Every structure is written in structure tokens, then in C-alpha cells.
Amino acid sequence: MKRRSVRVLAAGVTVVAALLLGACGGGAGADGTETVTVAQADPGLSFAPLYVADGMGYFADEGLAVDIQTLKPDVAVAGLASDQIDYVATIGSVARQAATGVPVKVAMVWFDRTPFVIMGNSRFQDMAALRGQAVGVSGFGSSTDVALRHALRASGLDPETDVEIIQLGGGGPAGRITAIQTDQVAATPLTLPDDIIAERRGLTRLYDTTDELLIPFTGLGVSDIKLAEDPEQIAAMIRATRRALEHMAAEPEESARIISEATGTEEDVVLEALPTMVRIVSPDGLASAEALENSIAPTDGSGATPDLATAYDFDLLRAENTQQGVPAAPDRPAADG
Structure with missing residues (x-):
């Protein structure tokens, strides 16, 4: 995509x-x-x-x-x-x-x-469910982009064809959380402590890269x-x-x-x-x-x-x-x- x-x-x-x-x-x-x-x-x-x-x-x-x-x-x-x-x-x-x-x-x-967790809308319970969805990163080539692509590949998805990657710009983690809550994207990588904040707001943990993304x-x-x-x-x-x-x-x-x-x-x-x-x-x-x-x-x-x-x-x-x-x-x- x-x-x-x-x-x-x-x-x-x-x-x-x-x-x-x-x-x-x-x-x-x-x-x-x-x-x-x-x-x-x-x-x-x-x-x-x-x-x-x-x-x-x-x-x-x-x-x-x-x-x-x-x-x-x-x-x-x-x-x-x-x-x-x-x-x-x-x-x-x-x-x-x-x-x-x-x-x-x-x-x-x-x-x-790199301790990123892919956090998603509560409608999605695993990475496979993101197929065909828009997913967000802070910027192309950023650490969020690297983390998301790693998690997608590890879950059997092709970042180039199975999802649509959207660059969300300078809104920071709060902006990316809002992008999920307002259905702009289905998921996004967040790092500590923003993953904890997102979970408290009802988002779902889909993939944790902390012990994998060297x-x-x-x-x-x-x-x-x-x-x-x-x-x-x-x-x-x-x-x-x-x-x-x-x-x-x-x-x-x-x-x-x-x-x-x-x-x-x-x-x-x-x-x-x-x-x-x-x-x-x-x-x-x-x-x-x-x-x-x-x-x-x-x-x-x-x-x-x-x-x-x-x-x-x-x-x-x-x-x-x-x-x-x-x-x-x-x-x-x-x-x-």
C-alpha cells in the first residue's frame, strides 16, 4: 500500500x-x-x-x-x-x-x-488484524518507523503491501494516541511511558519490541x-x-x-x-x-x-x-x- x-x-x-x-x-x-x-x-x-x-x-x-x-x-x-x-x-x-x-x-x-510497543485500537487484538489498515509513525525513517516495520515483518505482514503507513508529523506520542482514538490510524508504536498512558485510555498492546529490536x-x-x-x-x-x-x-x-x-x-x-x-x-x-x-x-x-x-x-x-x-x-x- x-x-x-x-x-x-x-x-x-x-x-x-x-x-x-x-x-x-x-x-x-x-x-x-x-x-x-x-x-x-x-x-x-x-x-x-x-x-x-x-x-x-x-x-x-x-x-x-x-x-x-x-x-x-x-x-x-x-x-x-x-x-x-x-x-x-x-x-x-x-x-x-x-x-x-x-x-x-x-x-x-x-x-x-529500542523499547517500542505497538499500541492499537481496541478493535484489533493482534498484529494480523492490521492487514489492510492504516498505521502511523512519527516520520518515515524514524525510530517509530523502524519499530513498526520490525513488528509487522515479525508478525508475517509486509510493510509495503499489507498496510498503509502514515506519517503523523510533529504531534508526538500524544498526537499519535489521538490519531488512534479518532480512527486516523489503527495502531502506532509508542515507547515508555506512553504505552502505559495509552493502555489506561483503552488502547491494546499488540507487539512489544523491547527485547527484540537491538x-x-x-x-x-x-x-x-x-x-x-x-x-x-x-x-x-x-x-x-x-x-x-x-x-x-x-x-x-x-x-x-x-x-x-x-x-x-x-x-x-x-x-x-x-x-x-x-x-x-x-x-x-x-x-x-x-x-x-x-x-x-x-x-x-x-x-x-x-x-x-x-x-x-x-x-x-x-x-x-x-x-x-x-x-x-x-x-x-x-x-x-
Whole structure:
């Protein structure tokens, strides 16, 4: 079936203008604190290390003040490549764009698996029932698109012919939930804690990708220019967000409170979702070679997977790991891979 798009952020000059107006990072304050801009796809648990690092003062300890912007992933990556944004946390989009030649890289992985659940209208009780239906993603080539295609194929459906994939645009998880409730689509991928919210609103769990979709989820994406010119700042971001991940595991109630305040999500919902997110944290900021390859493989399953070096640069992370005594898991790629 044909793919179509609704409510997609405008292209061209409008996007560039919005980006320049809405995401202006860099510069030092009167106290010497350096302001950096980080883009996220939506305010949610996937980006919790940013909220916890900010709320606990870990960024401040590194001399950083972080301005968190919510931007559509393709716009964010364009801003990253043009040096308008310092970091992009939606690293799936960063890696896929890097593999096509965009001068950006992933420098750290926070979560080494992609915890999407395909949530559907209560009329549908399994993935097979989606045959002939419209299903929604945030954007073509996004992590939601990858997760949906994985779940469809695993359920014996062809994403190209058995369903109609609709791009729902910048409405975030709340917009995708509404799209199901208003019958625009039959199902959509949601991540924690939005799947919990959707279930409480009567939607049905159709497929859980958490333990299957070995694709790095969120982390730190940077430009090639920043890698070359500002390694100290990148190392500081690595240290601060690593401390946040450790705090999420050690102090879930305090972390849930901070995340709830930052995202507007009810604290009990965050607390219910947090154990799963902690379970998929990358202990060393890396991911397996298989996961990294999956992240840049063509979404339609065709063509050769690009070289990992086109999308990932973990040299600074490995140096930080060595300094802090963090061992690498045995399935990690070689340093020159």
C-alpha cells in the first residue's frame, strides 16, 4: 500500500527559519557556565538522562547549562550538521543520516535497545488484524518507523503491501494516541511511558519490541565539527548523563519526581515505566556490533549496511571509560570499527 503523510512540519525555508529562531546554543554566561543546546524528539522518558542530569546538578558540575529543545528528528539533525544545535539525543535518526553522508556521528548510547510497543485500537487484538489498515509513525525513517516495520515483518505482514503507513508529523506520542482514538490510524508504536498512558485510555498492546529490536535508542549525537573542535565539552556531557543513568537506577523515586516535573507525566506512570528503562541502559555507553549495524541498515531490508565508522565515533567515550574504569562488554565492536 502507498505511504502518505499528514501534519508534517513544512520543508525548506520555513524549517530553516524555525530552526535558527528556536535553537540557538553556545556561549558562556557571566559565571563561566557554557550554554549548550540539546534536541529531543518529544518530552518523554526516552530523554530522561537530560532531565535527571539537569535536576541533580550534574550538568552544572561540569560547567554546563543545557537548553533542551523539542524538534522533529530530521530538523534536529539538520541543525546539528549546520552547527545550530550542539547535541541531538534521537541517535537513531543521527546514525541513519550519518550513514548517508551527513557530517554527524553518535558519540554515546544511553539505551542499547529500542523499547517500542505497538499500541492499537481496541478493535484489533493482534498484529494480523492490521492487514489492510492504516498505521502511523512519527516520520518515515524514524525510530517509530523502524519499530513498526520490525513488528509487522515479525508478525508475517509486509510493510509495503499489507498496510498503509502514515506519517503523523510533529504531534508526538500524544498526537499519535489521538490519531488512534479518532480512527486516523489503527495502531502506532509508542515507547515508555506512553504505552502505559495509552493502555489506561483503552488502547491494546499488540507487539512489544523491547527485547527484540537491538537498535540503540537515545544518547548523544554530535557534529563532525564538534568532535574535532570541542572534545572536552563532549566528554563533560558523557560524564553528566552517565551519572544521571546511574541515579535513575539507584534512586528511582527521586528520578521519577524529576522526570515527572520535566515532562508533565504523572509520577506514578513514570515510576511504573522506569524499571524497564533502567534494564536497557547501556552500562558502558556503547552497543553491540549487531545493534549498531541494525541502526543503519536500510529500513526496507534491501541494500548493504554502511560501515559503522560512518555513523559512530566512540573514541571520546572509550577514553572516558578507561579513565573511570568502566569495562566494555564483550560484544562491543573494536575501537577502529
